[in-house]
Amino acid sequence: MSATPEKILVTGGAGFIGSHLCEALLADGAELVVIDDFNDYYNPAIKRGNIAGFRDRITMVEGDIRDVALVDSVFASHKFDKVFHLAARAGVRPSIADPRLYVSTNIDSTLNLLEGCRATGVKHFVFASSSSVYGPRQRPDLAISKFTRLILDDQPIDQYGDGSAARDCTYVEDIIRGVMAAGRYTAHRLRFRNRQSRRISREHAGPADLRHRGDHRKKSQDQLAPGPARRRAAHLCRCLKILPPLRLRARNAAAERAGALCGVGEKTTLRKGSQ
């Protein structure tokens, strides 16, 4: 624990991953300001439950990061050392139904926060990326939660596409260790990648660059877990909804790169994590 507590802004801190991150940051001695709008993408009561255990140890700003005046006033009222930006509209299919909501929340609001950092000199900004995270307090719209409900209701599990798509699943504690490590990481070089993974690099002494990269590489399920867990993982992945029009066969997390940069790796197998 450092002598002067770090002052940290967590957006989306009432969500699944954000609430786990808040717990880890509080355990690390940080002083937290959390912004969350408790929207009804899923039941807001779940989000209130997520923060119940530490609500009295944070400054909770109940509001929308799309609101520029609100974001500016939060940055003006606090001198943040770091920002962890996890507030987002998740879910691929709903984003097709309402793309403007997704762009304004996930893109415009990120700019609002970056502008807040620029105006107040915050140099460390950690931004959530993609992959699939599971574990305690998992969002109800995610596969393991949905499949569990269907199994308990004796309903068939919807097999998306032709059932051959696969996706890495990372246990939430492993993600939190990675996010915490990203919060401590100072990059020497910032790398930009596009979908085809062409790389543009430039020397940079700025904030961390940690992300999971969705790509089209096929990855052996052997890397997830051995034996029955591998079969369960394969079954789980067959059932995961991957957008058929994109012909996305497999989505892997570039965990090796995150591990090399920040010194953390995945520890929890799907078998252990899903128990």
Ligand SMILES: NC(=O)c1ccc[n+]([C@@H]2O[C@H](COP(=O)([O-])OP(=O)(O)OC[C@H]3O[C@@H](n4cnc5c(N)ncnc54)[C@H](O)[C@@H]3O)[C@@H](O)[C@H]2O)c1
């Ligand atoms: N769960 C996963 O499998 C997974 C995997 C990879 C990346 N992510 C990313 O991690 C982040 C957190 O995901 P999660 O699973 O915890 O989702 P979540 O929906 O549980 O958490 C997001 C939180 O952000 C809040 N929020 C959304 N829009 C907001 C707005 N405009 N203003 C203020 N608050 C707002 C929500 O109320 C919610 O509490 C997201 O960026 C998500 O895309 C999630």
